[in-house]
Amino acid sequence: MIEFFIDGVPCTAETGQTVIQAALSAGVRIPSFCWHPNLSVPGNCRICMVEVEAEGGAWFDIACNMPVTKGMRVLTDSGKVRELRKDTMQFITLNHPVDCGICNKSGECLLQDHHYAYNGQPSLSRDSKTHATKFYPLSDRIMLDNERCIMCSRCVRFTDEVSKSRALGVINRGDHSLIRPNEEVDFNDDPYSDNIIDICPVGALLSRQLLDHARVWYLKATPSVCPGCERGCSINIWHRKSEWKLNALDPQLNTSIDRVTPLENPAVNGPWTCNKARDLSRIFERPRALQSKVKSAPADLAAAINAATALIDASSRAVALVSSWGSNEELAAFHSTLGGSFTSFVKADHVPVPGERIEDDVLIKADKNPNRFAALAMFSALPDDAASAFPADTDLVLVWGEGAPWSAIPSSARVILLTSYDQPENVRADVLIPISVQTERNGHYTNFQGTITAFEQCFPKHAPIADAASLFEVLYSSTSRVAGTK
Amino acid sequence: MSNRITTGGQKLFMTFDITPTSHSLAEYKARGGYSALRKALTEMKPEQVTKEVLASGLLGHGGAAFLAGRKWGVVKLNDGQPHYLCMNADEGEPGTFKDRWFLENTPHLLLESMLIGSYALQGRHSFIYIRGEFDLAYRRMADALEEAYAAGLFGENILGTDFACDLVIYRGAGSYVCGEASAMLTSLEGKKGYPRNRPPRLTVAGLYQKPTVVNNVETLANVPYIVTHGAEGFRKVGTAESPGTQVISVSGHINTPGVYELEYGYPFADFLANECGGMLNGSELKCVVPGGISTKVLTKDDIMPLRMDHHSFVAAGSQLGSQGMIVVAEGTCMVRLLQVMLRFYHHESCGQCTPCREGMGWLERISNRLVAGQGRPEDIDRLYQISRANDGTTICGLGDAAGYATVGILDKYRNEFDYFIEHKKSMFGGRLEVAGIGDNARLVDAAVA
Numbered sequence: 001m002i003e004f005f006i007d008g009v010p011c012t013a014e015t016g017q018t019v020i021q022a023a024l025s026a027g028v029r030i031p032s033f034c035w036h037p038n039l040s041v042p043g044n045c046r047i048c049m050v051e052v053e054a055e056g057g058a059w060f061d062i063a064c065n066m067p068v069t070k071g072m073r074v075l076t077d078s079g080k081v082r083e084l085r086k087d088t089m090q091f092i093t094l095n096h097p098v099d100c101g102i103c104n105k106s107g108e109c110l111l112q113d114h115h116y117a118y119n120g121q122p123s124l125s126r127d128s129k130t131h132a133t134k135f136y137p138l139s140d141r142i143m144l145d146n147e148r149c150i151m152c153s154r155c156v157r158f159t160d161e162v163s164k165s166r167a168l169g170v171i172n173r174g175d176h177s178l179i180r181p182n183e184e185v186d187f188n189d190d191p192y193s194d195n196i197i198d199i200c201p202v203g204a205l206l207s208r209q210l211l212d213h214a215r216v217w218y219l220k221a222t223p224s225v226c227p228g229c230e231r232g233c234s235i236n237i238w239h240r241k242s243e244w245k246l247n248a249l250d251p252q253l254n255t256s257i258d259r260v261t262p263l264e265n266p267a268v269n270g271p272w273t274c275n276k277a278r279d280l281s282r283i284f285e286r287p288r289a290l291q292s293k294v295k296s297a298p299a300d301l302a303a304a305i306n307a308a309t310a311l312i313d314a315s316s317r318a319v320a321l322v323s324s325w326g327s328n329e330e331l332a333a334f335h336s337t338l339g340g341s342f343t344s345f346v347k348a349d350h351v352p353v354p355g356e357r358i359e360d361d362v363l364i365k366a367d368k369n370p371n372r373f374a375a376l377a378m379f380s381a382l383p384d385d386a387a388s389a390f391p392a393d394t395d396l397v398l399v400w401g402e403g404a405p406w407s408a409i410p411s412s413a414r415v416i417l418l419t420s421y422d423q424p425e426n427v428r429a430d431v432l433i434p435i436s437v438q439t440e441r442n443g444h445y446t447n448f449q450g451t452i453t454a455f456e457q458c459f460p461k462h463a464p465i466a467d468a469a470s471l472f473e474v475l476y477s478s479t480s481r482v483a484g485t486k
Numbered sequence: 487m488s489n490r491i492t493t494g495g496q497k498l499f500m501t502f503d504i505t506p507t508s509h510s511l512a513e514y515k516a517r518g519g520y521s522a523l524r525k526a527l528t529e530m531k532p533e534q535v536t537k538e539v540l541a542s543g544l545l546g547h548g549g550a551a552f553l554a555g556r557k558w559g560v561v562k563l564n565d566g567q568p569h570y571l572c573m574n575a576d577e578g579e580p581g582t583f584k585d586r587w588f589l590e591n592t593p594h595l596l597l598e599s600m601l602i603g604s605y606a607l608q609g610r611h612s613f614i615y616i617r618g619e620f621d622l623a624y625r626r627m628a629d630a631l632e633e634a635y636a637a638g639l640f641g642e643n644i645l646g647t648d649f650a651c652d653l654v655i656y657r658g659a660g661s662y663v664c665g666e667a668s669a670m671l672t673s674l675e676g677k678k679g680y681p682r683n684r685p686p687r688l689t690v691a692g693l694y695q696k697p698t699v700v701n702n703v704e705t706l707a708n709v710p711y712i713v714t715h716g717a718e719g720f721r722k723v724g725t726a727e728s729p730g731t732q733v734i735s736v737s738g739h740i741n742t743p744g745v746y747e748l749e750y751g752y753p754f755a756d757f758l759a760n761e762c763g764g765m766l767n768g769s770e771l772k773c774v775v776p777g778g779i780s781t782k783v784l785t786k787d788d789i790m791p792l793r794m795d796h797h798s799f800v801a802a803g804s805q806l807g808s809q810g811m812i813v814v815a816e817g818t819c820m821v822r823l824l825q826v827m828l829r830f831y832h833h834e835s836c837g838q839c840t841p842c843r844e845g846m847g848w849l850e851r852i853s854n855r856l857v858a859g860q861g862r863p864e865d866i867d868r869l870y871q872i873s874r875a876n877d878g879t880t881i882c883g884l885g886d887a888a889g890y891a892t893v894g895i896l897d898k899y900r901n902e903f904d905y906f907i908e909h910k911k912s913m914f915g916g917r918l919e920v921a922g923i924g925d926n927a928r929l930v931d932a933a934v935a
Contacts, residue, residue, distance in 0.1 A: 043683040044839040046879055060878060065683045087875035091844035124868060127851040151837060170678060170837070173661070175847040177837035 004072040019063040019074055020048055030076050031085065031114050033092070033201045034152035035064040038271055039161055042153050045092070047114065049084045051075040060084065082118070089119030095130045095175055096202070097147045098123075105203030107216045111150065130175050138168075138179075139187040141194060141208055141275065146178050149204035155179060155196035162272060163362065165190035179204070191357045191364060194278045198261055198271075209278070210259045218244040219258055224455040225445050226260070226277035227325055227370035227438060231363050232447035233273040234265035237280070237439060237458050255459040257281040257439070267451050274364055276356070284437050287422040290462050293432040301433070301464045305471070308416045308431045309478045312341060315396035315414070319389060320344040322379050323401025323418075324369035326468060327443025328452065331371065333469040334400070335378045337476030342398060345382040345389050346375040349403040365448060374446035399429070400468065418468060434465040441467055493760050495749025496723050498711050498731050504591055509626055511633040514594035520639065522710035526602045527647045530713070532563060535606035539709060541717035543729045548574055548665075548702030549778065549808040551728075551796050560689040561607050561697045570698040571609045572674065573600060573706055575616040575623070576658050576665040579778035580830055582810025584735040585703035587745040589616065589623035592707070593630035597653070599706035601639065602713055604651045607699055611652050615670050618658040627655055662834035666882045667700035668692075669836070680838045681882035704733055704809075724750035728795035732809050738775075739766040739815035739920050750795040757794060762813065769815035769920050773898065777807020779827050780887030782894030783814075804894070819914040820899040821906045824892060825853040826918070831888040841876045842885035848872055849892060856903065859910035866903055869896060 002013045006028050013022030018041070020030050033045035041064050048063040053073040060080070075081060093115065100106040132146035156168045156179065167187040171180045181187050197205045221236035238259045240246065245254050260280050262273035292304035299307070312318065320342035322334060334344075350368040352358050359366040382389055386405035390397070390413070397409050398416045406425050409415065417429035420437045439458040446452050461467070466474075507513055514520070526535055540555025561569050573596065577585040588596055596614070604612045616624050631653060634640050642650045656674055663669050664679040671693045673679035682688075692698025708730055712720045724730045728750035734757075737743040741763030748757060758764065758771070765771055771786045782804040784792075792798045799806045814823070832850040837843040849872050852865050873889030880886060896903065905913045 041683070042838075043881060046840050049879060062683070065685070067685065084875070084879060087871070088840055088879070091840045091848075091875070094844040094848055124871075125848060125851075126862065127848070127855065130847065150840070151843060172837070174832060174835035174837040175843050177843065 002068050002070050004068050004070065004074065006074050007076055008073075013068040017068050019050060019066045019068055019072075022068050023063065023074070023076065028076055030063045031118060032064060033110060033114070033150060034154060036154055036157075036199055039154060039157045039199075041065050042157065045088070045150070045152050047085060047088045047092070047118070049081060049088070051078045051081050085118040086121075089115060090124055092150050093119070093123055094125055095147070096150060097129065099148075100203075103148065103203035104206050104211055104216075105148075105200070109203060110201035132176075132178060136180075138181055138205070139190075139193055141278075142187070142197060143206040143208055143211060144179060145204050145206065148202050149179055150202050151177050151179075152201055154199045154201065155205060158192075158196050158199060159187075159190065162195070163190050163192035165193075167193070168196075191274045191276070191360075192272060192362065194275050195262070195272050207259065207278075214240070214258050221261070222456050222458045223263055224438070224458070225370060225453045226273060226280065227283070227445070228274070228276040228280070228368065229365040230367040230369060230372060230448040231269060231365045232370050232445050232451070232453055233269035233277055233363060234263040234453055235273055235277050235280075236261045236263045239458050256285060257458075265453070268447060268449070268453065269363055272363060274357075274362075276364075284439050288437075288462065289419050289422045289426060289432065289434045290465060291432075292434055292464070293426075293429065295430055296427055296432075301466065304431055304433050305466075305474055305478070308433065309475060311396055311414050311416055311431060312338075312475065312479045317391060317393050318342045318396040318398065319391075319394050319413075320398040321347045321382065321400060321404050322375055323347070323349055323468075324372040324375050325349045325401050325438070326371060326375065327438075327441075327455075328371065328374050328446055329443050330468040330472070331375050331378055333472045337472045338398070339378070341479070343389075344379040346372060346379045347382045347401070347403055347405070348372070349401045351403065367448070370445045370447070373448055373450065377446075418466075418471065420465075433471065435468045435471065436461050436465055493756065494731075494746060494752050496731065497747050498723065499588070499592065499595070499707060499733060500747040509591055509593055509630065511594055511630065511637060514592070518714075519594050520598050522713040523598050523601050523605075523639075524645055526605055526713050527645055527649055532606045532608055535602060535709075535713065538717050539606070539712055542708075542712045542720040543717075543727075544705065544708050544712060544720070545728060545730075545796065546702055547704035547732065547809060549579070549780070549805075551806065554701060554705050554708075557689060557699055557701070558603075558606060560687070561699060563608050565697075568611070568694075568696050569607045569609045570693045570696060571600065571603045571607050571612040572667075572671065572693060572698060572700045573612075573614040573703055574665060574667060574670060574700050575614055575620070575627075575703050576670060577617055577620075577703070577808075578662040578665045578834075579780060579808040579810055580827070581737060581775060581812040582735055582778045582808040583737075584733040584745050584809055586620060586623050587733060587735075588703050588707050589620060590626050593626045594634065595707055595710065596627070596703060597630055597634050597639070599709045600653055601644065601651055602709050603699070603701065603706055605649055610650060611654070613674060613693070614653065614655045615664070615674055616655060616657055617665075618660045624655070624657060631655060661836070662830075663836040663882065663884055666884070669882065670700060671698060678836075680836055681884075683881055725793075725795045725797070727797045732794070732806065734794075734809045734811055736762055736811040736813065738811070738813035739769055739818070740764065740813045741766055748794060751793045754789050754792045754794055758813070765813070765815055766920050769817065772814045772816045772818055773820075774814065775812040776804050778810040779812070779830070779891050780883070781805045781807040782890050783898055785898055815920050817914050817917055817920065819912040819916045819918065820895050820902045821853070821856055821912060822916050822918055824895045825850070825857050827891050827895075828853045828888065831884065831891075835884060839881045839885075842880045842888070845872045845876050845885060846888060849888060856906055857912075857916070859906070861903070861907040861910075863904075863907055865907070866896065866900070 011026040030048045032048045043062050043065045050063045136144040138144045159165050159168045167185040197207045219238045220241045224237045226233040226235045264271045292301045294307045386408035394413045397413045400418045414430045416431045418435045440461045536558045544554045545551040661679045664673045666681045668682035669679045688698050721729045733747045735745045746761045773785045774789050828850045832846040835842045835846040873892045876885035876889045902913050
């Protein structure tokens with residue numbers, strides 16, 4: 001521990017910490033653009049300049065590259081520091097178009113924040129700004145506005161140090177410098193590319209999903225967990241605030257995912273997540289199964305539950321295929337209710353799709369289901385030879401979720417299907433009960449490390465669909481067969 | 487190029503006639519070449535060499551005039567990691583072309599210096615980073631290195647000792663900023679030539695993150711003399727604070743521009759009258775840019791009484807810098823001179839850190855507007871402000887240097903800027919040439935008329 005002073009207040013720093021890190025631990029936020037806690041220190045934006053009082057006279061240097069030394073007296077808000085920040089903000093906004101009115105980053109832009117905090121005056125320049133490429137397509141997912149770019153190099157360092165695709169670099173010199181993709185690397189192949197949009201301190205890197213789609217102040221971030229693989233990255237799901245409901249446009253827009261960003265969780269995903277998480281709408285917004293059915297004929301939810309109860313009552317050998325997308329609560333509910341009546345196996349609801357990165361040493365894990373860890377703690381895994389899970393006299397199969405080995409299920413067995421999605425296999429179900437998806441309920445997942453993370457409800461449930469947990473309770477209480485009496 | 491007989495005191499380097507073969511190994515050896523290397527390898531320990539260089543008071547000739555021996559002394563010998571010595575031959579400061587003289591005419595002196603330096607720093611691999619535009623210089627160095635390898639002066643068991651050293655000559659790609667030591671190392675590593683933040687110092691983590699010493703060509707060229715004659719012998723030349731000689735490249739409105747070796751402490755007035763051959767066409771001296779354009783300009787009154795050593799120039803508010811002098815005659819438009827300088831800084835700013843990346847362009851745009859007769863009174867304040875905001879705030883010295891150049895000219899010639907803004911034309915017809923000399927000057931005269 002090193003003792004030093006920030007603005008006269010005694011603080012401590014750990015050996016090797018820089019002033020900006022130690023100040024942050026002490027609750028003092030020194031402004032920065034290029035510095036990012038999870039990336040190397042380039043020291044190029046110069047906004048974190050601080051004053052150090054010393055006997056031979058004060059000196060100035062950047063806080064992000066300044067190791068804390070014993071007894072150091074750092075001033076983060078002296079007159080000279082404020083003046084330097086003002087100068088730096090003048091430089092940073094010199095060739096920046098300041099087109100906040102039409103910029104997607106507006107409202108969550110570090111440049112806006114720092115401008116109001118440290119500059120607050122119009123540009124002193126009377127000369128025209130330099131011009132550069134607008135809307136340069138970096139990849140199928142990302143647009144680059146070179147005029148808004150302040151050359152902080154966070155995106156370049158991210159691709160060098162975190163995703164290791166080395167897909168980005170800087171060409172040209174001086175105020176003609178441009179971020180450009182590596183000609184030998186296809187940035188589309190970087191499954192972490194969208195993180196550069198989040199870490200861009202200005203509106204230079206734009207998500208083509210969100211571009212001109214929504215202003216961020218109309219959106220609400222709901223903490224959630226990405227179900228894309230067993231990593232279970234903590235994420236924010238951004239969706240329209242209820243008070244800003246769209247009435248004139250498609251009402252579906254009120255209950256759709258506008259974007260997904262990582263939610264910093266050092267134990268699981270740090271501040272990053274992969275592009276699959278960004279595309280959760282592609283999973284959750286597939287055509288939904290919203291109509292309960294008995295023998296493929298529409299029936300109301302109560303009738304379908306009754307039909308399912310009757311099937312459970314009538315069965316003598318029942319097998320359940322448990323969803324690895326069920327939350328801890330749902331799995332526990334199944335285990336304590338119907339679990340005794342069924343021989344239960346955990347299936348993999350999702351397997352890698354063609355072209356998807358299977359596994360790497362950054363975040364992506366091979367198991368593409370969020371909660372197999374918790375499910376396997378209660379039930380055994382579906383054997384590789386799925387047919388062996390179904391004895392010849394199996395007369396009932398409860399399929400919970402997707403990915404069931406339909407060809408292995410004996411044709412003589414009746415099927416109760418609990419699903420969220422409208423898929424061709426659904427016709428195989430004798431009773432189909434639609435259930436909610438992750439964004440429509442609260443719950444927890446346990447990831448491969450055993451870390452439990454919560455997700456929260458983003459949207460109201462489509463009536464009339466069931467939540468799996470309460471459905472299990474209802475089925476259990478209405479069936480005459482209870483655990484142990486079989 | 488041949489040496490002119492000059493009066494600038496004792497010479498360490500310009501002691502021989504330049505002939506078509508004077509750069510060869512045979513002639514260098516005939517002049518006593520590589521005897522210092524033999525002395526160092528056989529009679530001295532590495533730390534003794536460093537001690538001798540420190541005791542000699544040898545100052546860096548790249549611009550900052552830092553004690554060379556102190557830089558060497560930071561590198562810890564026998565610390566189990568590789569050390570690198572890199573010769574900075576990326577001479578790009580406008581007005582400076584003295585290292586080129588060494589590279590073209592005494593390549594073996596530089597190779598010998600590299601060997602002694604590598605020995606002192608325990609460097610197994612050493613590098614010469616040579617400016618990309620230097621063609622003859624590169625070929626001379628490459629040929630000399632080939633000769634030296636053939637003669638067993640590089641590789642294993644040099645001169646029968648167990649000292650081993652290999653040398654790589656690396657050509658730059660035309661970036662001014664790569665003459666800054668850390669940018670040079672980044673470029674040498676194959677990356678974009680961006681300067682690095684300190685800490686860490688290069689002598690702690692330089693090339694490939696290993697302790698590295700980067701020295702200017704002329705600085706290293708002094709080392710064989712120091713080894714041969716000892717620190718005491720070296721200190722007999724020059725002044726107490728600035729021992730040795732300096733090789734000055736001088737250009738501008740003088741009769742005999744060129745490269746001259748002068749003992750430190752030589753009076754500027756004598757230099758101008760003798761070596762420089764006096765002012766061009768009998769024009770009057772207006773000012774001198776003393777050490778490359780990154781040093782503050784000195785007016786006639788400032789510089790005429792000065793002796794040419796570091797102490798005197800710093801006391802006069804400037805520096806000897808990289809020893810590239812530009813002599814400016816009366817009748818030259820300082821607004822245009824500043825514009826030309828700022829165009830250079832804008833073009834060469836690497837674009838890494840904010841104040842310089844944006845400030846250099848801003849400075850140039852203002853100076854362009856001034857020269858176009860569209861200046862406003864507040865532009866002067868803006869030039870000062872941008873210069874001040876670049877002072878000490880950038881990663882390397884380029885931003886500071888542009889600020890010094892700007893402030894230096896503004897401080898001394900503010901009246902010319904005010905005149906230009908008020909009358910929307912230059913006080914001197916926008917001339918950079920001496921009136922009446924050359925086609926260009928006639929064109930300028932015609933344009934002004």
